[in-house]
Amino acid sequence: MSDPAATVGDMTANGFRALVGTSSWTKPSWNKADGFYQSDVSKAGELRYFADRIPTVEVNATWHNLQRPATYRRWHDQVHERFVFSIKAWRGITHERPLRGSEREVAMFLASGPLLLREKLGPILWQFPKTFGFDSAVLEAFLAGLPRSVDEARTFIARHGGTVDAELAAVPDRALRHAIEVRNRGFAQPRYLEMLREHDIAAVLTNFADQPIADVVTTDLVYVRFDDALRLFPTGHSTAQLEEHAARIRGWLERADVYFYFDDQDYRTNPTQRQPFDAIDLQRLIGGDGPVPGAGLQTSLW
Numbered sequence: 001m002s003d004p005a006a007t008v009g010d011m012t013a014n015g016f017r018a019l020v021g022t023s024s025w026t027k028p029s030w031n032k033a034d035g036f037y038q039s040d041v042s043k044a045g046e047l048r049y050f051a052d053r054i055p056t057v058e059v060n061a062t063w064h065n066l067q068r069p070a071t072y073r074r075w076h077d078q079v080h081e082r083f084v085f086s087i088k089a090w091r092g093i094t095h096e097r098p099l100r101g102s103e104r105e106v107a108m109f110l111a112s113g114p115l116l117l118r119e120k121l122g123p124i125l126w127q128f129p130k131t132f133g134f135d136s137a138v139l140e141a142f143l144a145g146l147p148r149s150v151d152e153a154r155t156f157i158a159r160h161g162g163t164v165d166a167e168l169a170a171v172p173d174r175a176l177r178h179a180i181e182v183r184n185r186g187f188a189q190p191r192y193l194e195m196l197r198e199h200d201i202a203a204v205l206t207n208f209a210d211q212p213i214a215d216v217v218t219t220d221l222v223y224v225r226f227d228d229a230l231r232l233f234p235t236g237h238s239t240a241q242l243e244e245h246a247a248r249i250r251g252w253l254e255r256a257d258v259y260f261y262f263d264d265q266d267y268r269t270n271p272t273q274r275q276p277f278d279a280i281d282l283q284r285l286i287g288g289d290g291p292v293p294g295a296g297l298q299t300s301l302w
Contacts, residue, residue: 019283020260022054022262024057024060025050029273036273036277059088063090068112068113075120084122086123086261087117088124089126090108090112092108094132098128099138099139100138106156107159107160108162111163115154116171118172121176123223126180128183128184130183134184134187146199150173152176154169179204183210196218221256228275236278242281262275
């Protein structure tokens with residue numbers, strides 16, 4: 001199953017697509033004089049500016065709080081037709097009561113608006129805390145119940161007390177993809193990966209110190225979250241280091257769609273502004289969706 005958000009122009013010969021972006025499109029350090037956002041870019045214009053230069057973003061606001069449908073509509077309308085949002089699932093599901101009797105919370109999240117992104121909706125990221133350990137029965141029930149299409153999501157919402165209004169009912173049916181990030185060492189076992197393969201769900205790959213999953217592909221979707229913090233890369237990424245990422249992405253593209261997001265785990269204490277520049281440079285190395293014609297940008301921080 002290739003990426004439902006993909007269009008033919010940037011696919012590989014076997015139908016797969018690679019997109020490189022960042023975790024969030026707004027960070028305080030990006031608004032400095034030599035930052036990603038130029039001085040004439042307003043706060044309201046940041047998403048459009050970002051989308052004209054970078055083809056995808058992982059949205060963190062959806063983890064902190066349930067958003068309103070109007071917010072998703074605004075996001076959809078502010079970006080061009082080829083842009084893709086990956087949405088991080090609400091923490092009320094993954095952190096406050098992780099997977100135990102959470103059907104109502106999942107329905108609330110799905111009904112809050114992500115489906116209104118329509119063709120611009122990419123994978124849904126389910127991110128679990130280190131305190132959430134492996135329980136095969138609990139995880140199996142969750143994976144088996146995840147909607148795999150918009151139609152299934154509407155049915156799930158209605159079954160668990162949510163409302164499918166006229167706007168949600170009018171969203172065209174399409175496939176939904178899911179990726180799971182775990183941090184508890186109890187998941188470092190074959191059965192967990194077998195379950196992801198059985199349910200056609202991606203295991204999130206990261207370079208985080210507490211990540212128990214190695215470089216394993218469980219479906220035809222690869223989802224990477226890469227910590228680009230100053231403590232790890234004090235002098236920035238070299239071209240050779242970016243080429244190493246590009247080579248791995250090219251290998252994955254032979255059998256999967258690839259979403260690669262640069263993150264900054266230290267953005268509160270020791271922030272860097274390199275993520276959007278690294279995303280642009282890496283996307284340039286692998287080809288595909290680059291900046292839209294006429295989108296101005298300083299080419300690099302270094």
